[in-house]
Amino acid sequence: MIVDIALQTGPLFLAEAKPSLGAGAVVRFEGRVRGEEKGAAIEALDYEAYEPMARQQMEKIARELGALHPCLAVRVRHRVGRVPVDEAAILVEIAAKHRAEAFAFLAEFMDRLKQDVPIWKAAPKP
Amino acid sequence: MTAALRLLVFGPVRAQVGADRLEVACPDSASQEELWSRLLELHPGLESFRSTVRLARDGEFLPPDALLHPGEEIALIPPVSGG
Numbered sequence: 324m325i326v327d328i329a330l331q332t333g334p335l336f337l338a339e340a341k342p343s344l345g346a347g348a349v350v351r352f353e354g355r356v357r358g359e360e361k362g363a364a365i366e367a368l369d370y371e372a373y374e375p376m377a378r379q380q381m382e383k384i385a386r387e388l389g390a391l392h393p394c395l396a397v398r399v400r401h402r403v404g405r406v407p408v409d410e411a412a413i414l415v416e417i418a419a420k421h422r423a424e425a426f427a428f429l430a431e432f433m434d435r436l437k438q439d440v441p442i443w444k445a446a447p448k449p
Numbered sequence: 450m451t452a453a454l455r456l457l458v459f460g461p462v463r464a465q466v467g468a469d470r471l472e473v474a475c476p477d478s479a480s481q482e483e484l485w486s487r488l489l490e491l492h493p494g495l496e497s498f499r500s501t502v503r504l505a506r507d508g509e510f511l512p513p514d515a516l517l518h519p520g521e522e523i524a525l526i527p528p529v530s531g532g
Binding site for chain 2 (some may be wrong): 371372439
């Protein structure tokens with residue numbers, strides 16, 4: 324399984340995956356900043372990461388999930404710094420032979436990321 | 450003998466202590482309880498974080514019984530909120 328994970332500043336995008344992996348299913352998830360946080364209207368969120376550990380943990384989670392839900396490739400981009408409302412804080416793309424393992428991988432990856440990957444968000448100070 | 454543990458702090462813990470790194474003197478093979486006792490002497494405002502902050506070393510969360518050694522870099526990981 325190809326695992327390609329990065330943290331970056333600025334808007335997120337994923338280039339078209341090449342070469343063809345023989346995937347019958349490609350599932351993409353984009354987690355966006357909503358216009359409210361803890362009941363208060365916001366214009367952006369600031370994301371902070373302990374980057375070496377965040378990459379290490381995402382890689383570890385991906386490898387563990389790959390054993391449970393065999394997929395062909397996973398690509399993850401998580402943004403750090405200020406992320407305006409409606410922009411993506413995370414992009415995940417899973418390629419697999421069939422959709423079932425791709426959906427399962429994605430759902431569990433996001434659950435575990437929200438438990439164990441050292442990234443924090445905070446509303447910017449006025 | 451005591452020497453310093455280097456602590457990395459993030460998110461709300463960093464906001465509380467006003468720095469992203471701390472040094473705390475600890476004996477060799479210190480327990481996590483010992484670290485917290487010394488840390489709270491220096492930064493009593495961290496008491497409310499004690500029950501939710503996990504410690505990590507070399508990019509991995511530490512089990513509660515892992516011992517700490519002078520010169521190590523230990524990260525204090527408050528509840529995460531990425532994604």
